[in-house]
Amino acid sequence: MDLSSVKEALAEKSFDKIADVCDNLMLQVASKGTAFHDDWPYAIHLLGYFYVDDCDSARFLWKTIPSSIKEKKPEVVAAWKIGQKLWTHDYAGVHGAIHGYDWSQEAKDLVAAFSDLYTKRMFQLLLSAYSTITIPELALFLGMTEDDATTYVVEKGWTVDATSQMVTVKKQAVKREQKVDSSKLQRLTEYVFHLEH
Template sequence: MANPAVEAALQAALANQQYDSVAPILDAAELESSNPDVLNQWPHTLHLLGLIYIQQLEDARFLWKRLPIDVKRDNPELDAVWRLLQYFWNQHYQGIWQALQGYQWSPQVRPFVDALVAKTRSDMLALLSEGYSLLSPAKAALLLGVSEGEVAHLVEPAGWKQDMESGMYHTALQQAADVDLEGYENLRQLAQYMVHLES
């Protein structure tokens, strides 16, 4: 990259693990550049990862289309990020985890990928907590990108409880619904009691 200020800002963001700043830094630098060949000497992999990290998948696809063909052809790690983007775009969660965890990322990119793994897992756990009331360990493992044995360590801190008979997990949503029903039942019983006292 030819711009020392942009390079310094990018390295500072990476060093401080401010991964949500990476794409905005590079987007602004690309827009401000007067060099038409700027994308020939660009941290393409970091830029794409940055856009995936902040869930700007459409912008990431347009960036890919702008990249020179020889840049795409000659960079296996960039190709791995492109495949990862496709999995995110298609919401193919098993593919996302395979792409994130199955490639030998370079030392420069590895911490960013690790942060993306943690963020994706946290986002997925929140989605599952909101979208499911009951979930099997196998399904949770598939969607969270872990083995079945590791599921408990992830979901129990989020308030999920496992039914010992069925093995299924009751998510926080299910437990909240159970509490609401319990509150409703208590209110109904109190109302019946009041009616009985008045009669």
């Protein structure tokens, strides 16, 4: 089985393409009637789905993975633990599952990139859902130590009250572009001119 396209996507750090590359390759293999071997990159495939936030496809893939693979390949099970935490919205658990396994060299960069992306997603969730949050809760959401989480959000303009251990979320200003229709501007100018004369 030629997995060069998967290896190429990993080498180029095209992590957003991993799931599609694996899906296409899987279809090609299936169309030839070839059986999947133990060397199919199930863990990479699952992680690719998580990277693009497609837990439904990951669940379907997990159900199709033979029990023998799940028993022989702990990295596949470790990848699925991330999926389970994502599925149940156990935000802190996702970080625990990411950091709770010694990933293969092949998966390390993808897992690190997903971890960064997930932290950014959690930051955006906090930004939209909270006006204040405790430092311990913040650390759980971001998967960081309390000091690192505090530093992370302070760099983004949030404020910390050390006495109460509360962080105030700095809402980002919504930028609105005003588009001026030249015909409306012309009519307004004529109207003002008419009023003055």
